[in-house]
Amino acid sequence: MTPDAAIQAEGLTKRYGETTAVDSLSFTLPRGATWGLLGGNGAGKSTTIAMLLGILVPTEGRVRVLGHDMARDRFAALARMNFSSPYVALPQRLTVAENLRVYAHLYDVPQAEARIAELAEALQLEDILNRPAGQLSAGQKTRVALAKALVNRPDLLLLDEPTASLDPDTGDWVRSWLERYREESGCAILLASHNMAEVERLCGHVLMMKRGRLVAEGAPAELVSRFGRDNLEDVFLDIARDRRVGA
């Protein structure tokens, strides 16, 4: 057991009948680090994130999150972590403030209104706090989703494609903000993304998955060098196209 681990996954496996979605995945994400979880469609990233969040029970293996065994004590871990994905919406008819208030209650955040004001200022939401979530632009929705994910000051943040569908300017703003937030808060981040430039910029370590298995891992620069490529995108393509898997 690693006391400084934000996530410790050991032999994590998920099978649906004959299909193995995740196969013996083991890794340890240190506290305060930002790691990338990469892979093509169907590689097992979403299944892995679902198991880390406790919404899916592994067929084999176990996960400890922030020292809590997710099989026995997942609610203690869930109170200290959070999650954001463009594929899970917030109620569209509720205003931004109401949405944040709901999650401040669900996470039992002390001084909820002060926390919402703090997040509104940090993420530039002040002007849209009273606007229904359904009337926001993609960039505004991303910032609101981030505010929701940060409402409980998490020690671990799971982000599933945080900048998907954002224009380059807004995407860059979000990435800069995440970098700064991690430095200031010491929060560990596991980031699933298809944007390799984003991963190279944010992540100190990358887990590459293919067909449910961990096929390569290391610092982005190290992987690029190991595969003899110029950038992480080419490494990703090599792995996706079986050119040098396991290099």
Add this chain to the structure above:
Amino acid sequence: MRASLRRIWGLVYRHLALYRRSWPRLLELMYWPVLQMLVWGFVTAYLAGVQQNTASVAAGVLLGGVLLWEVALRSQMGFAITFLEEIWSRNLGHIFVSPLRPGELVAGLVVMATLRMLVGVLPAVGLAWLLYGFGLFALGPVVVLFFAALMMMGWAVALGVTAMILRHGAGAEPLAWSVLFGLTPFACVFYPLSTLPAALQWVAQAIPAAHVFEGMRAALLQGRVDLWHLGAAFVLDLLWLALLGRVFLGQFEAARRSGALLSIGE
């Protein structure tokens, strides 16, 4: 305990905020109970006119039945539809990865079901008194117990419906509207339990509502509180809540294992 209550309030607040800015939803809550009451009110007015006094007592039984049955219907629908609202808004993923425990989710749904039932049924009760002179609460404090027993039955059925939605996804949604209507013949809303064929009387005896309506008729026709039927209704409620509560929790865990929570809206 305080944190638990706060999480329950978070879920309730989310739905209150939704209703606050959606008057069609509020109107829909009142629409069916009021419509049912109007139709049955005219039927009872007609019966009372044709057969004078004897029928006016029967008319009270009909209107009382309609209004009380709405308590069970609205409680069941209120619970199940509040859960469905989370699926429709694609918010369930956030709810299930928050620290909200399954028991707290159920408690939040029960609170919303109660509020939805009160908003839907109380205007119909008031209109029945205004339009037809039928005062449901004239039966006395026992009406509160009738309400409670029927609400509990509604929650129990809704736990079963929600378990089916967890298992079968959106395909089980129609159950949220239809399942309790299927129990109406056995609930003895408009006729005594003895009217049913002997074999079906056994089925009816297992349904809390059948005992509530026997109790309602005793109160309306004989002016007495039938403690046996009232007690039977509550005991059955507790049994059904315990059984279907276990089914719900079992299905929730099964959905975590099968991955159904990830695709519940499909």
